[in-house]
Amino acid sequence: MKTYIKNIILGIALVTLSGCYYDTVLPIEVEGEISYIQQVQVIFDSKCIGCHNGAEAPNLLTGLSYEDLINGGYITLEAPANSLLYTKINGGSMDGFASSTDKSTILKWIEQGANNN
Numbered sequence: 790m791k792t793y794i795k796n797i798i799l800g801i802a803l804v805t806l807s808g809c810y811y812d813t814v815l816p817i818e819v820e821g822e823i824s825y826i827q828q829v830q831v832i833f834d835s836k837c838i839g840c841h842n843g844a845e846a847p848n849l850l851t852g853l854s855y856e857d858l859i860n861g862g863y864i865t866l867e868a869p870a871n872s873l874l875y876t877k878i879n880g881g882s883m884d885g886f887a888s889s890t891d892k893s894t895i896l897k898w899i900e901q902g903a904n905n906n
């Protein structure tokens with residue numbers, strides 16, 4: 790009987806814990822229209838330009854990043870999730886530099902047409 794109760798408690802604990810884990814891997818929904826300058830560039834400024842400052846392609850410095858991304862073929866408007874900018878940070882070699890919110894923000898910006906807004 791005691792083992793039975795222990796197993797129930799363990800079961801509940803496991804379900805609760807895996808529930809929490811599942812929550813953390815769910816993609817974060819970013820609302821509204823994304824501003825390139827106010828939401829995307831700030832990600833580059835704080836997390837990417839330590840390396841992508843001209844030395845490493847793409848150049849992600851303010852004022853240069855937009856043209857570099859568009860002309861460098863990093864954005865695929867027809868299939869936003871296949872954009873190299875996104876695949877690199879989402880499972881690719883740059884994944885560790887971007888948070889879930891950063892990834893969602895960048896994907897949503899591309900889905901909305903990758904505007905220079």
Ligand code: HEC
Nearest residue numbers: 836837839840845846847863873874877878882883886887
């Ligand atoms: C510590 C240095 C460093 C940081 C920080 C960094 N990167 Fe990179 N990045 C590199 C290097 C080195 C490469 C080339 C090797 C590779 O593709 O993994 C690269 C490659 C890339 C590429 C592909 C370039 C190509 O032409 O194939 C993209 C896109 C990219 N990074 C985006 C980002 C973004 C967005 C961030 C910030 C969230 C970021 N990187 C942060 C060093 C960095």
